[in-house]
Amino acid sequence: MINIAILGFGVVGSGTAEVLTENKAIIEERLGKEYNIKYILDLRDFPDSPFADKIVHDFNIILNDSEVSIVAEMMGGSHPAYDFTKAALMAGKSVVTSNKEVVSTFGVELCAIAREHGVRYLFEASVGGGIPIIRPLINDLSSNKVTKICGILNGTTNYILTSMRDKGSDFSEVLAEAQKLGYAEANPSADVDGIDAARKIVILSALASGKLISPKAIYTKGITEITLEDVACAKEFGYTIKLIGYTEIKDGKVFAFVSPRMVPLSNPLSTIDGVFNGVLVSANMVGEVMFYGPGAGKLPTASAVVADIIDIIANMDFEAKPIVWEEATEEDLADFEGYECRRMFVVEGDVPCGMPECKTKAVNGMTACVTDAPMSEKDANALLAKLSDKAVSAYRIL
Amino acid sequence: MINIAILGFGVVGSGTAEVLTENKAIIEERLGKEYNIKYILDLRDFPDSPFADKIVHDFNIILNDSEVSIVAEMMGGSHPAYDFTKAALMAGKSVVTSNKEVVSTFGVELCAIAREHGVRYLFEASVGGGIPIIRPLINDLSSNKVTKICGILNGTTNYILTSMRDKGSDFSEVLAEAQKLGYAEANPSADVDGIDAARKIVILSALASGKLISPKAIYTKGITEITLEDVACAKEFGYTIKLIGYTEIKDGKVFAFVSPRMVPLSNPLSTIDGVFNGVLVSANMVGEVMFYGPGAGKLPTASAVVADIIDIIANMDFEAKPIVWEEATEEDLADFEGYECRRMFVVEGDVPCGMPECKTKAVNGMTACVTDAPMSEKDANALLAKLSDKAVSAYRIL
Numbered sequence: 035m036i037n038i039a040i041l042g043f044g045v046v047g048s049g050t051a052e053v054l055t056e057n058k059a060i061i062e063e064r065l066g067k068e069y070n071i072k073y074i075l076d077l078r079d080f081p082d083s084p085f086a087d088k089i090v091h092d093f094n095i096i097l098n099d100s101e102v103s104i105v106a107e108m109m110g111g112s113h114p115a116y117d118f119t120k121a122a123l124m125a126g127k128s129v130v131t132s133n134k135e136v137v138s139t140f141g142v143e144l145c146a147i148a149r150e151h152g153v154r155y156l157f158e159a160s161v162g163g164g165i166p167i168i169r170p171l172i173n174d175l176s177s178n179k180v181t182k183i184c185g186i187l188n189g190t191t192n193y194i195l196t197s198m199r200d201k202g203s204d205f206s207e208v209l210a211e212a213q214k215l216g217y218a219e220a221n222p223s224a225d226v227d228g229i230d231a232a233r234k235i236v237i238l239s240a241l242a243s244g245k246l247i248s249p250k251a252i253y254t255k256g257i258t259e260i261t262l263e264d265v266a267c268a269k270e271f272g273y274t275i276k277l278i279g280y281t282e283i284k285d286g287k288v289f290a291f292v293s294p295r296m297v298p299l300s301n302p303l304s305t306i307d308g309v310f311n312g313v314l315v316s317a318n319m320v321g322e323v324m325f326y327g328p329g330a331g332k333l334p335t336a337s338a339v340v341a342d343i344i345d346i347i348a349n350m351d352f353e354a355k356p357i358v359w360e361e362a363t364e365e366d367l368a369d370f371e372g373y374e375c376r377r378m379f380v381v382e383g384d385v386p387c388g389m390p391e392c393k394t395k396a397v398n399g400m401t402a403c404v405t406d407a408p409m410s411e412k413d414a415n416a417l418l419a420k421l422s423d424k425a426v427s428a429y430r431i432l
Numbered sequence: 433m434i435n436i437a438i439l440g441f442g443v444v445g446s447g448t449a450e451v452l453t454e455n456k457a458i459i460e461e462r463l464g465k466e467y468n469i470k471y472i473l474d475l476r477d478f479p480d481s482p483f484a485d486k487i488v489h490d491f492n493i494i495l496n497d498s499e500v501s502i503v504a505e506m507m508g509g510s511h512p513a514y515d516f517t518k519a520a521l522m523a524g525k526s527v528v529t530s531n532k533e534v535v536s537t538f539g540v541e542l543c544a545i546a547r548e549h550g551v552r553y554l555f556e557a558s559v560g561g562g563i564p565i566i567r568p569l570i571n572d573l574s575s576n577k578v579t580k581i582c583g584i585l586n587g588t589t590n591y592i593l594t595s596m597r598d599k600g601s602d603f604s605e606v607l608a609e610a611q612k613l614g615y616a617e618a619n620p621s622a623d624v625d626g627i628d629a630a631r632k633i634v635i636l637s638a639l640a641s642g643k644l645i646s647p648k649a650i651y652t653k654g655i656t657e658i659t660l661e662d663v664a665c666a667k668e669f670g671y672t673i674k675l676i677g678y679t680e681i682k683d684g685k686v687f688a689f690v691s692p693r694m695v696p697l698s699n700p701l702s703t704i705d706g707v708f709n710g711v712l713v714s715a716n717m718v719g720e721v722m723f724y725g726p727g728a729g730k731l732p733t734a735s736a737v738v739a740d741i742i743d744i745i746a747n748m749d750f751e752a753k754p755i756v757w758e759e760a761t762e763e764d765l766a767d768f769e770g771y772e773c774r775r776m777f778v779v780e781g782d783v784p785c786g787m788p789e790c791k792t793k794a795v796n797g798m799t800a801c802v803t804d805a806p807m808s809e810k811d812a813n814a815l816l817a818k819l820s821d822k823a824v825s826a827y828r829i830l
Contacts, residue, residue, distance in 0.1 A: 053575055053717050060577055064753075158572070164718035166572030173571070174556070174564030177451055177738030179458055302724060305703040319451050319735035320562035323725030326700055327718065337717035340575035352750040355462075 036069040036347050039096040041118055042109035043076040043089070046132050046159070049336030050106050051085050054343070061340070065347050072102055093118055097125055104346055106339055107131040116140050123147045123155060130342035132159035132335050138233035138249045141240065142359045149356040154349075156342035161187065161234045162311045164334025165327035166341070171241045171315065172357075178317035180242040180283065184432065187234040187279045189309035189329040190218045190225040191257050195275055195294075196307040199265050205258060217309060227256035228277060228292040235279030238313070239290045243283050245362035253291040253370050260294055264427050267380050267402040268296055270395045274304045278432060287368035296378050296431045303432070374408040376431040379417070381424045388417065400426055434467040434745050437494040439516055440507035441474040441487070444530050444557070447734030448504050449483050452741070459738070463745050470500055491516055495523055502744055504737055505529040514538050521545045521553060528740035530557035530733050536631040536647045539638065540757045547754040552747075554740035559585065559632045560709050562732025563725035564739070569639045569713065570755075576715030578640040582678045582830060585632040587707035587727040588616045588623035589655050589675040593692075594705040597663050597672060603656060615707060625654035626675060626690040633677030636711070637688045641681050643760035651689035651768055658692055662825050665778050665800035666694055668793045672702045676830060685766035694776050694829040701830070772806040774829040777815070779822045786815065798824055 038054070040047050054061070054071055062068050073096050074088040083089075093114070096102055105122040107129055109115040116136050119129050124147060131137065136144070137157045148155035158168045162185070171180065186192050190212060197208040209226065212218035224230045232249040240246040257277050268275050273296035281290040297304040302324050306312040311329025316322050328334040345354075379387040380402045386394050387403035394403045409417075418425050436452070438445050452459070452469055460466050471494050472486040481487075491512070494500055503520040505527055507513040514534050517527050522545060529535065534542070535555045546553035556566045560583070569578065584590050588610060595606040607624065610616035622628045630647040638644040655675050666673050671694035679688040695702040700722050704710035709727025714720050726732040743752075777785040778800045784792050785801035792801045807815075816823050 057575060057577060057717065061575060064574060165721055166568045169572050170564045170568055173743065174567050174739050175735070176462060176742045177455060177459060177735050179455060302703065305700065317735070319455065319731045319738075321726050321729075321732055323563055323723070325721070325723060327721030331719075333717045334719055337573070337575050337715070340717075341572050344574045345571065348753060349750075352747075355746060 036067060036103055037072040037101045038069055038104045038106060038343065039073040039075065039102045040071065041075045041093070041105060041107045043074050043078070043080060043085070044108065044110070045332045046335045046339065047074065047106070047108035049332035050108060050339045053333060053336045053340045061344060065344060067347055069347065072099070097121055103127055104343055105129045106343065107133055108339070109133065110135070112136060112139060119144055119155070120147060123151055123153055126151050126153055128153040128155070128346045130156045130339055130346065132157070132339055134160040134230065134233040134237060138236050138246070141237065142246050142361050145357045145359050149358070152353070154346050154354060154356070156345060157237070158342050159335050159338035161237050162313055162325065162327070163329040163331060164337045165311060165313065165325050165329065166338070167238070167313050167325050168241060169341070169345070170325065171238070175315065175317050175320065178319045180315060180317045182282045182316040183235070183238045183242060183313060184278050184280045184303065185235070185238070185313035186276050186303055186306050186311050187231045187313070187329065188225055188277060189311055190222065191231070191277045192306065192311070193217050193309045194226070195257060195260070195277065198260070198262065199274060202262065204262050205260060226258050228254040231277060231279045231292045235281055235290055235292060238279070239281035239288055240359050242281065243288050244359060245288065245366045246359045247288065247290055247362040247367065251367070253293070255293040257294055261427070263398055263400065264380065264429070267378065267397045270397050270402060271296070271378065271404055272299050273297060273431070274299065275429070276303060278303070284368065288362065288366055289368045289370065289373050291370065293430055296429045298432065301432055371412040372410055374410045376407070377405045377409050377414055378429040378431060379403045379421070380426040381421055382426055383424070385424055387421065404431070434465060434501055435470040435499045436467055436502045436504060436741065437471040437473065437500045438469065439473045439491070439503060439505045441472050441476070441478060441483070442506065442508070443730045444733045444737065445472065445504070445506035447730035448506060448737045451731065451734045451738045459742060463742060465745055467745065470497070495519055501525055502741055503527045504741065505531060506737070507531070508533070510534060510537060517542055518545060521549055521551055524549050524551055526551040526553070526744045528554045528737055528744065530555070530737055532558040532628065532631040532635060536634050536644070539635065540644050540759050543755045543757050547756070550751070552744050552752060553755070554743060555635070556740050557733045557736035559635050560711055560723065560725070561727040561729060562735045563709060563711065563723050563727065564736070565636070565711050565723045566639060567739070567743070568723065569636070573713065573715050573718065576717045578681065578713060578715045580680045580714040581633070581636045581640060581711060582676050582701065583633070583636070583711035584674050584701055584704050584709050585629045585677045585711070585727065586623055586675060587709055588620065589629070590704065590709070591615050591707045592624070593655060593658070593673055593675065596658070596660065600660065602660050603658060624656050626652040629675060629677045629690045633679055633688055633690060636677070637679035637686055638757050640679065641686050642757060643686065643764045644757045645686065645688055645760040645765065649765070651691070653691040655692055659825070661796055661798065662778065662827070665776065665795045668795050668800060669694070669776065669802055670697050671695055671829070672697065673827070674701060676701070682766065686760065686764055687766045687768065687771050689768065691828055694827045696830065699830055769810040770808055772808045774805070775803045775807050775812050776827040776829060777801045777819070778824040779819055780824055781822070783822055785819065802829070
């Protein structure tokens, strides 16, 4: 009998208990082993829950119970989630989590502690909710060198951008609606400022490169400044605006950043709308593959958490290949000034952007210019400085 | 040192040699083990190939060499591919393959022989080319009960349907062009008649249900009768026509079949164009996830073959969970007459189809009717019989 403890009985924690219970018969049959939810840690009591008798308020009960071999950390936030994770791993318990904040900040240390103690630290649910992406990157693309990952990694912002495009409402209106529907938090900063996407892209980037970059160290721009004029310009050129987490591994250096981008309708990411997520992976042998699905939500996210629990149980008698990450240093990061891509500039009036090679279109009294050739960040910034107060907005094209 | 033999030096076989060679350094680093391509079996010699010295013409050299522990069967066709696979497994060698014909026909027996001999039989590349789909179904969705799989599983037919829609050329024109480009075989029957898709959907269906249905036992309709009028009707209603491999597991019984279907533009499969494949999986906890990528091609398919080889090497000292399939019996198959979905009927002139609840549109002198409610095969056939010679075509809606 494998005993599991769940830390945090919020949305994902209760979903995890539900998946483990609802699909218990088929999961145990697949595993040929039985499991049991022994404890659920929460500050609150849940007298009406079917799991009421599992609730404990003191983490030490779990930590000191040698029967518990798997801990599912679903608390969110850095502390005490990090501290409890570390203690559990050091006590010889494997830990699974959906907590991108902890993985992106403390992943190097926690993976190392897991290795030292012969246990596992898995985090499939930390990126892309229910979408299988982390295990496929490790196992299924193992014959490849991954060269680029770009993804729509945040459902809230994708919902907002989709509504702006399809309903013609502006950012603040759609945000208010998303908050009413429960798709956005009362304090939406982590989503709309791109912080959540930054945490996720550094995790994916580390899986591809072995180097974990601090999410705070990467260029991160959210969606708060996107206007309906920008949306109109995108449409005019056959693009749709998406918040893209991007990482490219080139000559051993990593370009990783988050920003809104013009996505051509020929790119499969352009078709991912609403709260869905999608991750497009480029690798040297397979070319491009995409993983698509629900990027959040109680049961989808719990489905990924439980897949990790199953992985741990299935491989308990076997030393599974551990995740080995290093902290990325300055050396590992490519100079962002050198990042090249095609660009769109929107300028006031009919003044063209001044680029020798670009297509221009008049949109609502402005001129939108799309460059034909890739342009570096440095050159783009120089051009914007030159355009000074005539420049309305600038976008990277995916 | 792990010794590998490749059977067949055609497109996928030579791609497999290339992936194993090109990415040798990173793969060996990931595995912490070294490997070597010891033999390549082919009837031909390849004096100019870098692998010329590996070529052998007699399978027994491989079979009798106890140093060879992994055989990659890339020959295609049923015989001798099946016979060589069986012999290799019985000799204690693991086998990986991209051969959907062998897997869909002999999979139950070959998986059983692998189990009995403590080796593995893996076939990630048999469905969806380079797209990770088989391992994700087994590992990543292990916390779920899979209820439905529908996919665009054949790149040739998807290329033809995309060209018919986008260029307005008819089936025979586009087929001829596809043959010229190498996307379709001189004898295109296996593709255009849906046989290839049927083999793939029974493999996916078996992964979800444990029961392998003979591809010959399922209803299979290809794309040869699709007209530009049908394409116009699809467009009128906001659909796109795709050849869909479909399996649904309901009350322990399986509905599996292949047919062209009207796919609403809101369905993510509608966006998969050209030679790409996509597989949409519905499962009871995660909801819907989709896997997208190149469904064929030398290096993408080889990438999946080599992922299986890596899986085998990584788990060599460990008894990996085997695949257990049974042959599906009549009992396991749901009565296809009872399969319910929404329908489109196209009738000559302005005669409506006669359904009480349907939307109709006039298209090029015909009337296209779309039912609001699901309708069984039986009822659809009865209606078609009643319409007799006025009925032009009938489609299932996805």
